[in-house]
Amino acid sequence: MSPVPITTEPVKTFKINGQDVSARETESILQAARAHNIDIPTLCHLEGLSSTGACRLCMVEIKGSNKLFPACVTRVQEGIEVMTHSERLVKYRRMLMELIFSERNHVCAVCVVNGHCELQSTAQKLGMDHVRYPYLNPQLEVDASHERYAVDHNRCILCTRCVRVCDEIETAHTWDVMGRGIGSKVITDFNQPWGESETCTRCGKCVNVCPTGALFEKGKSVAEMAKQRQFLPYLVSRREAMIE
Amino acid sequence: MSERNKPRFATLWLDGCSGCHMSFLDMDEWLLDLAGQVEVVYSPLVDTKAFPENVDITLIEGGVASHEDIEKLLKIRARTKTLIAFGDCAVTANVPAMRNPFGLEAVMKQVYLDSDAIQPQVPNLIVPQLLDRVVPVHRIVKVDVYIPGCPPSARTIKAVVGELLAGRQPDVMALTRFGA
Ligand code: SF4
Ligand code: SF4
Ligand code: SF4
Numbered sequence: 001m002s003p004v005p006i007t008t009e010p011v012k013t014f015k016i017n018g019q020d021v022s023a024r025e026t027e028s029i030l031q032a033a034r035a036h037n038i039d040i041p042t043l044c045h046l047e048g049l050s051s052t053g054a055c056r057l058c059m060v061e062i063k064g065s066n067k068l069f070p071a072c073v074t075r076v077q078e079g080i081e082v083m084t085h086s087e088r089l090v091k092y093r094r095m096l097m098e099l100i101f102s103e104r105n106h107v108c109a110v111c112v113v114n115g116h117c118e119l120q121s122t123a124q125k126l127g128m129d130h131v132r133y134p135y136l137n138p139q140l141e142v143d144a145s146h147e148r149y150a151v152d153h154n155r156c157i158l159c160t161r162c163v164r165v166c167d168e169i170e171t172a173h174t175w176d177v178m179g180r181g182i183g184s185k186v187i188t189d190f191n192q193p194w195g196e197s198e199t200c201t202r203c204g205k206c207v208n209v210c211p212t213g214a215l216f217e218k219g220k221s222v223a224e225m226a227k228q229r230q231f232l233p234y235l236v237s238r239r240e241a242m243i244e
Numbered sequence: 245m246s247e248r249n250k251p252r253f254a255t256l257w258l259d260g261c262s263g264c265h266m267s268f269l270d271m272d273e274w275l276l277d278l279a280g281q282v283e284v285v286y287s288p289l290v291d292t293k294a295f296p297e298n299v300d301i302t303l304i305e306g307g308v309a310s311h312e313d314i315e316k317l318l319k320i321r322a323r324t325k326t327l328i329a330f331g332d333c334a335v336t337a338n339v340p341a342m343r344n345p346f347g348l349e350a351v352m353k354q355v356y357l358d359s360d361a362i363q364p365q366v367p368n369l370i371v372p373q374l375l376d377r378v379v380p381v382h383r384i385v386k387v388d389v390y391i392p393g394c395p396p397s398a399r400t401i402k403a404v405v406g407e408l409l410a411g412r413q414p415d416v417m418a419l420t421r422f423g424a
């Protein structure tokens with residue numbers, strides 16, 4: 001364990017759901033909430049990677065503003081009053097989940113991560129018992145050209161965790177996002193088959209941070225793919241120790 | 245209680261694999277309890293030809309895949325008080341909807357013409373006409389209760405049906421999830 005550095009960083013005091021909380025000024029509302037055991041649902045956020053605000057599931061309200069703030073990329077401020085589960089937020093989160101499920105093809109019963117999927121468990125936690133929007137059922141590809149891994153775009157929620165871990169931790173930057181809006185997709189190198197990528201080191205980090213069945217190890221069948229994330233906090237703490 | 249005052253109970257399957265009904269049968273001895281509490285008026289498990297009037301609870305397994313499915317559903321909805329989408333195929337269209345991205349024509353061609361059939365032809369007489377896309381039950385009629393799961397476990401079905409018979413709203417998502 002690396003020693004906890006003594007910080008002189010200013011501390012902010014504010015409220016979450018009426019509870020008094022404090023956090024260092026560089027922390028996000030999400031970090032502060034988690035430090036106080038207040039649950040805010042997230043999908044794109046992963047401790048150890050940068051935050052991007054891609055999924056919007058962590059939206060919170062701040063008293064006095066009509067806007068919604070993504071808690072993972074909003075810094076704490078002195079005296080603010082944060083609400084994490086207002087009626088409006090609960091409604092919007094449920095809508096967001098339904099939109100994610102309607103946009104691509106999710107068939108949990110035959111999915112490689114059935115029972116180990118963050119999207120699936122989050123949907124259950126948010127009480128999503130059906131999807132009110134029509135399923136778009138797009139025709140999307142599965143790229144199985146890599147010798148060890150495959151990407152199934154049917155299950156991708158565009159959270160960009162793969163992009164960030166490959167860039168920030170493995171520093172290979174094999175992944176990126178191409179296109180706009182609903183037509184976006186994750187690509188390897190210059191939209192080449194993954195198996196032909198010259199930058200991929202075959203480390204498997206992207207596969208293990210992916211919250212869904214979009215990235216998986218070849219040879220795994222239905223419900224067999226559980227993700228291993230232990231490497232991430234370890235690598236991050238080693239790196240921080242080196243910088244200090 | 246006389247047979248006349250018992251809740252009238254029905255089950256039906258559309259485009260499903262019958263797995264949800266198998267899970268229903270898995271309730272084992274509770275089926276005897278249930279049989280005492282309700283009158284089973286229609287089901288693939290009993291021998292009744294027409295869907296009756298005044299049904300209290302109907303469990304629907306399967307997605308909606310054909311014009312015939314739509315007709316059945318409209319009739320059943322009009323005759324049922326509490327309609328339950330029973331299992332992932334009914335709730336999301338699930339596995340039957342895996343043909344949707346390819347379009348009906350391509351799928352029929354693949355199955356009936358491009359396979360090694362002796363007489364390659366797409367069946368179009370007598371059999372129900374398929375919809376271009378398989379859809380969940382709630383896209384056609386109003387659904388009152390959703391039970392995700394592929395199939396929902398016997399425990400889940402028992403808990404949900406038990407709560408409804410007791411006149412309470414079940415907290416279904418505390419019991420099951422998609423793909424369960
Ligand atoms: S990725 Fe998750 S939510 Fe999507 S089909 Fe697979 S298990 Fe279900
Ligand atoms: S396996 Fe490693 S190097 Fe290859 S794309 Fe994934 S994270 Fe990047
Ligand atoms: S492949 Fe997985 S990690 Fe990458 S964007 Fe899609 S869901 Fe997220």
Ligand code: FES
Pocket residue numbers: 041042043044045052053054055056057058059070071072073
């Ligand atoms: S977790 Fe904050 S936007 Fe996704």
